[in-house]
Amino acid sequence: xxxxxxxxxxxxxxxxxxxxxxxxxxxxxxxxxxxxxxxxxxxxxxxxxxxxxxxxxxxxxxxxxxxxxxxxxxxxxxxxxxxxxxxxxxxxxxxxxxxxxxxxxxxxxxxxxxxxxxxxxxxxxxxxxxxxxxxxxxxxxxxxxxxxxxxxxxxxxxxxxxxxxxxxxxxxxxxxxxxxxxxxxxxxxxxxxxxxxxxxxxxxxxxxxxxxxxxxxxxxxxxxxxxxxxxxxxxxxxxxxxxxxxxxxxxxxxxxxxxxxxxxxxxxxxxxxxxxxxxxxxxxxxxxxxxxxxxxxxxxxxxxxxxxxxxxxxxxxxxxxxxxxxxxxxxxxxxxxxxxxxxxxxxxxxxxxxxxxxxxxxxxxx
Amino acid sequence: xxxxxxxxxxxxxxxxxxxxxxxxxxxxxxxxxxxxxxxxxxxxxxxxxxxxxxxxxxxxxxxxxxxxxxxxxxxxxxxxxxxxxxxxxxxxxxxxxxxxxxxxxxxxxxxxxxxxxxxxxxxxxxxxxxxxxxxxxxxxxxxxxxxxxxxxxxxxxxxxxxxxxxxxxxxxxxxxxxxxxxxxxxxxxxxxxxxxxxxxxxxxxxxxxxxxxxxxxxxxxxxxxxxxxxxxxxxxxxxxxxxxxxxxxxxxxxxxxxxxxxxxxxxxxxxxxxxxxxxxxxxxxxxxxxx
Amino acid sequence: xxxxxxxxxxxxxxxxxxxxxxxxxxxxxxxxxxxxxxxxxxxxxxxxxxxxxxxxxxxxxxxxxxxxxxxxxxxxxxxxxxxxxxxxxxxxxxxxxxxxxxxxxxxxxxxxxxxxxxxxxxxxxxxxxxxxxxxxxxxxxxxxxxxxxxxxxxxxxxxxxxxxxxxxxxxxxxxxxxxxxxxxxxxxxxxxxxxxxxxxxxxxxxxxxxxxxxxxxxxxxxxxxxxxxxxxxxxxxxxxxxxxxxxxxxxxxxxxxxxxxxxxxxxxxxxxxxxxxxxxxxxxxxxx
Numbered sequence: 001x002x003x004x005x006x007x008x009x010x011x012x013x014x015x016x017x018x019x020x021x022x023x024x025x026x027x028x029x030x031x032x033x034x035x036x037x038x039x040x041x042x043x044x045x046x047x048x049x050x051x052x053x054x055x056x057x058x059x060x061x062x063x064x065x066x067x068x069x070x071x072x073x074x075x076x077x078x079x080x081x082x083x084x085x086x087x088x089x090x091x092x093x094x095x096x097x098x099x100x101x102x103x104x105x106x107x108x109x110x111x112x113x114x115x116x117x118x119x120x121x122x123x124x125x126x127x128x129x130x131x132x133x134x135x136x137x138x139x140x141x142x143x144x145x146x147x148x149x150x151x152x153x154x155x156x157x158x159x160x161x162x163x164x165x166x167x168x169x170x171x172x173x174x175x176x177x178x179x180x181x182x183x184x185x186x187x188x189x190x191x192x193x194x195x196x197x198x199x200x201x202x203x204x205x206x207x208x209x210x211x212x213x214x215x216x217x218x219x220x221x222x223x224x225x226x227x228x229x230x231x232x233x234x235x236x237x238x239x240x241x242x243x244x245x246x247x248x249x250x251x252x253x254x255x256x257x258x259x260x261x262x263x264x265x266x267x268x269x270x271x272x273x274x275x276x277x278x279x280x281x282x283x284x285x286x287x288x289x290x291x292x293x294x295x296x297x298x299x300x301x302x303x304x305x306x307x308x309x310x311x312x313x314x315x316x317x318x319x320x321x322x323x324x325x326x327x328x329x330x331x332x333x334x335x336x337x338x339x340x341x342x343x344x345x346x347x348x349x350x351x352x353x354x355x356x357x358x359x360x361x362x363x364x365x366x
Numbered sequence: 367x368x369x370x371x372x373x374x375x376x377x378x379x380x381x382x383x384x385x386x387x388x389x390x391x392x393x394x395x396x397x398x399x400x401x402x403x404x405x406x407x408x409x410x411x412x413x414x415x416x417x418x419x420x421x422x423x424x425x426x427x428x429x430x431x432x433x434x435x436x437x438x439x440x441x442x443x444x445x446x447x448x449x450x451x452x453x454x455x456x457x458x459x460x461x462x463x464x465x466x467x468x469x470x471x472x473x474x475x476x477x478x479x480x481x482x483x484x485x486x487x488x489x490x491x492x493x494x495x496x497x498x499x500x501x502x503x504x505x506x507x508x509x510x511x512x513x514x515x516x517x518x519x520x521x522x523x524x525x526x527x528x529x530x531x532x533x534x535x536x537x538x539x540x541x542x543x544x545x546x547x548x549x550x551x552x553x554x555x556x557x558x559x560x561x562x563x564x565x566x567x568x569x570x571x572x573x574x575x576x577x578x579x580x581x582x583x584x585x586x587x588x589x590x591x592x593x594x595x596x597x598x599x600x601x602x603x604x605x606x607x608x609x610x611x612x613x614x615x616x617x618x619x620x621x622x623x624x625x626x627x628x629x630x631x632x633x634x635x636x637x638x639x640x641x642x643x644x645x646x647x648x649x650x651x652x653x654x655x656x657x
Numbered sequence: 658x659x660x661x662x663x664x665x666x667x668x669x670x671x672x673x674x675x676x677x678x679x680x681x682x683x684x685x686x687x688x689x690x691x692x693x694x695x696x697x698x699x700x701x702x703x704x705x706x707x708x709x710x711x712x713x714x715x716x717x718x719x720x721x722x723x724x725x726x727x728x729x730x731x732x733x734x735x736x737x738x739x740x741x742x743x744x745x746x747x748x749x750x751x752x753x754x755x756x757x758x759x760x761x762x763x764x765x766x767x768x769x770x771x772x773x774x775x776x777x778x779x780x781x782x783x784x785x786x787x788x789x790x791x792x793x794x795x796x797x798x799x800x801x802x803x804x805x806x807x808x809x810x811x812x813x814x815x816x817x818x819x820x821x822x823x824x825x826x827x828x829x830x831x832x833x834x835x836x837x838x839x840x841x842x843x844x845x846x847x848x849x850x851x852x853x854x855x856x857x858x859x860x861x862x863x864x865x866x867x868x869x870x871x872x873x874x875x876x877x878x879x880x881x882x883x884x885x886x887x888x889x890x891x892x893x894x895x896x897x898x899x900x901x902x903x904x905x906x907x908x909x910x911x912x913x914x915x916x917x918x919x920x921x922x923x924x925x926x927x928x929x930x931x932x933x934x935x936x937x938x939x940x941x942x943x944x945x
Contacts (some may be wrong), residue, residue, distance in 0.1 A: 050382055051840050071383040072846040084837035088859045088941065098845030153845055256775070382872050383843040384836060384852075385755070395758050398749040405817050406770045406790065409782035415929035416785060455691050456683040466681050474688075476928075480696055483924045485878025486776075490915045491905065492699035495706045500910045502702055559679035572669055581772070588775025591880035595902060608777040608881070615781050615885065627778040634773040641773075642766040 017043040032200035035210035079160040085134040092130040096152040121281035160192035247276040255345040275353040281326035290366030293342030416624035428622035436590035456533025490595025495646030516598030524592040536578030573648040584637040665742035698889040718915040735876035738815035746823025754831040776881025806888035819872030826868035863938035874927040
């Protein structure tokens with residue numbers, strides 16, 4: 001099913017959660033809504049589900065306005081962040097619920113319901129726990145019950161709110177792969193909300209990066225990671241060094257390369273000299289023996305693992321710069337704290353300061 | 367409920383999936399308000415309307431009647447004895463129960479709550495069986511010319527019994543929630559036992575204590591059944607306000623009965639307002655889920 | 658930090674652990690003495706007095722026709738009143754938790770009125786209200802509905818005094834109900850009625866039944882609010898507490914003690930039931 005969100009604005013009392021959003025999801029896609037808390041991603045998911053209603057704009061399912069359709073009529077499978085299992089019902093009854101509340105004339109027979117529920121439970125590998133109550137299950141098992149329950153109504157679209165948020169790291173990874181397989185095998189259209197970039201990049205066909213009620217960028221994981229459209233996306237996805245610089249007639253010279261400044265919304269770069277920020281990924285930084293490149297001093301070394309993370313200070317640049325080197329290169333250079341080195345950039349992108357978000361706490365961070 | 371056939375898109379898009387339609391909501395609110403109007407508001411209004419039905423002059427005359435005044439005095443006296451005693455008991459019991467671990471704690475709490483599950487009439491009856499003319503100590507008391515039942519001491523005892531748990535049951539959960547860390551800190555800083563209680567514990571429980579005292583007092587002044595059994599209902603001597611209301615009512619002195627009753631109703635309303643204010647302002651400092 | 662002595666067998670014996678806090682002996686001693694003098698000893702007197710009758714006579718007194726009629730009225734009216742209150746109590750709790758309307762705080766506070774209003778005052782007010790010339794009696798009596806001085810009046814008084822119980826037990830449970838669970842039901846296609854019937858009702862049922870039991874327990878012992886509106890006719894509209902008082906007034910101490918002991922036993926059974934219900938309620942809410 002094609003889901004289209006058109007100009008959706010959602011306001012709560014004094015707070016605007018969504019500001020005129022547009023988004024299209026194609027049949028069979030697995031889309032991640034990624035953003036920090038308060039970015040509006042859960043609200044968008046709830047508007048699509050029909051759990052909230054937009055103040056302006058439309059949600060279309062296969063081109064038809066779904067705004068007048070009640071959540072129960074939309075055939076969306078919604079998996080809640082804390083699962084929202086019915087705690088006085090067994091696993092079996094939880095999954096059967098959506099089949100039992102169908103009006104009598106359209107309802108399946110009890111034996112068909114039983115067959116369907118058991119097959120769903122075997123799909124989520126919980127067939128042996130069908131008589132248990134939710135409180136007797138582990139977090140991962142509850143998650144799968146919630147999923148089976150949502151799938152029981154044969155949803156046209158599966159919506160998941162932070163589906164792995166409440167699980168510990170190991171279970172999370174397992175379930176992630178399992179969900180991807182399930183999505184592909186069943187030919188679902190799915191949208192999930194997450195604040196975990198790794199999860200979004202690994203699992204999704206396309207990632208929607210959201211910030212302050214607006215969409216910053218939509219693209220494949222490679223696109224959003226390799227060519228972030230905005231400073232926000234740069235800072236939110238992956239590690240990046242944010243280097244203050246001066247833009248001269250639309251150009252910046254930084255550590256051996258010339259970079260043209262750009263704006264994500266097409267506003268022209270001011271003529272002459274203006275302040276800007278250069279964004280450089282740590283793996284796009286090269287350290288060289290002293291004498292070559294811009295002079296720098298090694299301040300911190302973290303060399304355990306396949307790559308070494310080196311923090312250096314560069315004259316005239318306030319934050320420490322993080323560089324990522326292969327272990328081999330690190331050993332070649334024999335880097336030590338206090339050592340003088342040269343720094344060079346392989347690639348960078350520059351945005352005018354007016355387009356950059358205020359630095360987030362620890363802009364160089366996972 | 368969703369109006370399935372409603373063609374009005376705007377109405378339908380505004381509905382929250384987990385609430386009811388406007389008509390349903392208004393219907394339910396109306397039904398519950400009507401229920402409360404019938405059983406709560408009308409009786410209270412009746413009290414004041416009947417009391418003032420023959421004018422303000424008659425009202426004050428009824429209250430200034432010597433028998434009424436002595437009933438008021440006895441009620442105040444009874445509360446003045448019963449409430450402080452139960453307050454001291456409540457603080458002591460909750461200190462022992464909340465700050466220490468010992469076996470049989472839940473049994474003790476159940477026993478403290480016991481008077482709540484006993485009929486007021488039985489609460490009076492037990493003292494008659496102990497101290498009445500045919501009671502266990504009846505002949506001994508008669509020999510020594512001490513009268514408890516059908517006299518003021520009996521009224522006070524019965525009142526203490528029915529209001530026994532009020533302060534304790536407010537303070538026990540509150541002090542259990544607060545734990546013992548602050549007191550232990552005070553002790554480790556050199557405070558003595560009383561200092562710890564006055565300076566650390568009491569400030570922490572003051573609003574809960576006030577809440578319990580408030581409810582205890584309302585019940586102490588309003589108790590009828592238990593007091594009615596142990597009182598001889600001797601006008602001017604062993605009549606509390608509620609008993610006086612009964613006598614006046616049974617004498618068909620309706621205005622006077624409601625005049626005295628209006629004082630008690632007023633006390634109840636003041637208690638409710640004070641209780642509401644406490645919950646509103648200090649809900650988090652009261653025990654349990656009183657917010 | 659609690660200075661926990663390594664061996665549990667401290668100077669205080671094995672039944673409590675040692676802490677640095679003082680005053681356990683004093684407060685516990687006072688608690689036990691006061692409790693014994695005010696509550697336990699007098700209650701024991703009742704049991705002893707009742708047992709003085711001997712079993713056969715005890716049974717004869719507590720199963721006398723007049724007593725049986727009084728039980729029937731007290732328990733029957735208490736049951737009907739608690740049933741009315743479980744329905745309207747859930748309704749009032751629902752409205753107070755879920756909806757917004759003017760003066761809601763005031764209405765919420767008013768729920769506790771039956772706890773605060775002296776029973777004698779409630780009694781004469783209800784009797785007046787439902788009497789032939791009262792505001793409500795005037796309306797219903799022409800319809801052939803006689804309330805005052807009938808067993809129906811007893812029910813009215815017991816509805817009044819039992820009103821807060823169900824509201825106050827159900828309210829916190831409704832408040833803590835997870836909104837997402839209802840959304841889940843809605844997303845699976847349940848309408849509001851189905852959600853209430855299958856999701857909300859099972860969650861609040863233990864609390865509602867607990868409130869019912871509390872209201873019932875309070876109602877069977879109630880005296881003040883009932884005697885003014887009940888006719889107090891033996892065999893017809895005489896409640897058990899009144900029968901006890903009548904026996905006392907006739908100086909039949911043993912008879913009063915016997916019926917009192919029977920009622921006390923009923924109260925204790927109810928107390929036990931209520932405790933079990935509360936445990937059930939906590940399990941239903943707390944999980945595990």
